[in-house]
Amino acid sequence: MSKYLLDKFLYTVDRDPELVERYREDATGTVTWWEEELANKILNCTTDEKSTWLAFTDAERKALREHDHVALFELGAHPFLTLTLFIAMFERDHGPLEYQKAYGKAMEHFSLPYPDIAT
Template structure:
């Protein structure tokens, strides 16, 4: 499990409009590219100083590659990061205000407290 790396994916994709659109259109391809090229970049450092050990667990890779926000929630991805990115990608597909957000919540209706731990 690497909740940190899942969060890093959500964080870096959300803040880059090009990446946000790429992830919307090609989730599996974007996740594969990102894990190969970006996952080990220490933000703010040069390539020679990459980390050497970060990779997704299979269920994390799968959840990201299928846009499965319910699975991401259940595995303890930071809910603010997931929500913000989902708004950026999918709010446009809904006609009514907050339609996306309410659907997002409804798909999590089965969740009971305490919610999954979001500590990394």
């Protein structure tokens, strides 16, 4: 499991409006493409330098493909990264603050200590 890779996916997709829409419309295809093309690219690197060892686990892939923010949190993804990306994808389908409240409601069964979100 790589909390770093989960957070990297959420961070990079959230910062590109075209990727946000692509992920909203075709999560499976976007996750597969991103893992093959961008997972091992070094963030903020201006060259084509890449690593070779990063990959999602089956559980991470499943949670990403299903837009399952609760499972992502359980796997260690940072909740602020899931919240900001998922707001960009789904807030438009709901009334004011409705999505944020539903997001919080789905997470309310967690109690301290929360899953470790440190990378």
